[in-house]
Amino acid sequence: MAALKNDGTVFYGSKVLTVGSAGGGVGGTTYVADNIELTRATGAILRTNELGEPSGRVLYKNDVDSFTCTLQLASSATVPPTLGWEVTVTFDATSGAEIFYLDKLSETFVKDGEVKLSATFVDKLV
Amino acid sequence: MTLSEQIPGLSQAIEREQFVRDSAFLDMPETVCGFDVKPFTLHHVLLLSLVGNPFMVGGAATPVDVGQFLWAVSTEWDPRAKWRRKLFFRRCRRINYANALKEIEAYLTEAFQDAPGGGSEGERQSFYSFAASMVDLFGKEYKWTDRKTIHLPLKRLFQLMAVIRRRNDPDAVMFNPSDKVRGDWLKTVNGN
Numbered sequence: 628m629a630a631l632k633n634d635g636t637v638f639y640g641s642k643v644l645t646v647g648s649a650g651g652g653v654g655g656t657t658y659v660a661d662n663i664e665l666t667r668a669t670g671a672i673l674r675t676n677e678l679g680e681p682s683g684r685v686l687y688k689n690d691v692d693s694f695t696c697t698l699q700l701a702s703s704a705t706v707p708p709t710l711g712w713e714v715t716v717t718f719d720a721t722s723g724a725e726i727f728y729l730d731k732l733s734e735t736f737v738k739d740g741e742v743k744l745s746a747t748f749v750d751k752l753v
Numbered sequence: 754m755t756l757s758e759q760i761p762g763l764s765q766a767i768e769r770e771q772f773v774r775d776s777a778f779l780d781m782p783e784t785v786c787g788f789d790v791k792p793f794t795l796h797h798v799l800l801l802s803l804v805g806n807p808f809m810v811g812g813a814a815t816p817v818d819v820g821q822f823l824w825a826v827s828t829e830w831d832p833r834a835k836w837r838r839k840l841f842f843r844r845c846r847r848i849n850y851a852n853a854l855k856e857i858e859a860y861l862t863e864a865f866q867d868a869p870g871g872g873s874e875g876e877r878q879s880f881y882s883f884a885a886s887m888v889d890l891f892g893k894e895y896k897w898t899d900r901k902t903i904h905l906p907l908k909r910l911f912q913l914m915a916v917i918r919r920r921n922d923p924d925a926v927m928f929n930p931s932d933k934v935r936g937d938w939l940k941t942v943n944g945n
Contacts, residue, residue: 641756657942659756659935662924697926701939733926738870741932745924 640664644698644714651726652714656705660696660746665718667692692750694718694727700735700742707735707744714748726751760938766931773863777908785856786819786848790826792906793864795884799903800825808857819853820845826860866930867911869918890914 640663647655670689676682694716700707713728727748735744757764783790791797798809801822807814808822820842824830829837884903887910891897894917902910918925 643756643759657939659939664924695924697924699932699935699939701936701943701945704945705939705943736870736926736928738868738928739930739933741870741928741936743870743926743928743932745926 642716644716646698646708646712646714646729648709648712650713652712655712655714656708657701658708659699661699663694663696665692665694691752692725692727693730693747695745695747697743698746700744702740703735703737703742705742708732708746713751716748756935760935763931763934763938766934767929770866770930773866773908774912777906777912783860785826785860786823786853788823788844789828790823790860791828791830792908793826793861794906795887795903795910797826798907799884808861814854814857816845816850816853819848819850819857822857823853864907865911867908867915869911869914870926870928887914890917 641659641661642663644652644658644660645655646652646658649655668688668690669686672685672687673681674683674685698708708729710729710732713726715724715726717724728751729746730749731745731747733745735742737743757767777792780792783792801809804821806821806825807818814822823845824838824841827841829841831837888899888902891902891910891913892899894913915927919927
């Protein structure tokens, strides 16, 4: 997602996330997430007339929503999140607070004592 | 609420790093210990590494090492100007050693602020020099000559490397100097 306008170096696509093993990540560890890319997965059915021209289209959810991000840890002493840990995030008012869980993790990257890793979270369905 | 509103001091840290980034493209004059110096380049890295200067290869720096460093980055530097070098070292005797260490460290920190981070999974074998990888990258991307890459400020090169990296891998893990402010805040919040 790109911002139409970003005035004053606003951290667009960045959030503070609390990720943990408890439901919704409650009481977990705090991380800063950058470069958040949310995917609302959909599929479409196209109806055509006798000439093959589109005459109708249905959009439906065909996969689980997910988001990717870069997580910054407090330090190299901070426990990196574990696969399956949960987080509660609000991306928009329509969807409200949603629970995602950690699905993929990269190796950790370090520079001048700061530690980051790439992560993918998927929507918790139940 | 934005991160800048949540994390105290973050917006000021971002302003500082942005100033260094922007000024790197304006050839603004720099001063270290009262001497006019050039922006730090790959040429300086190679020169100082070859003579084993501790600011490049590690170890405790003596006052002679400080003078050697300042001469190498000075606008007066010329490998053939032996008399000028002698006068320069004489002027170096007047500088405060402790302040010089701090100023050189600040100068180098600024030069390397956008250097890429590394993976933490052990050491990786090296088959060529740091200079070779940069010369190759800018030769491939912008058709620059070895000489051009070697003499451009590292502050510019590291930013361009970040641009190239982001273009080729939008999910690449990148670092900012202001990450330290965020890291310190996270330590407080997490109680570690």
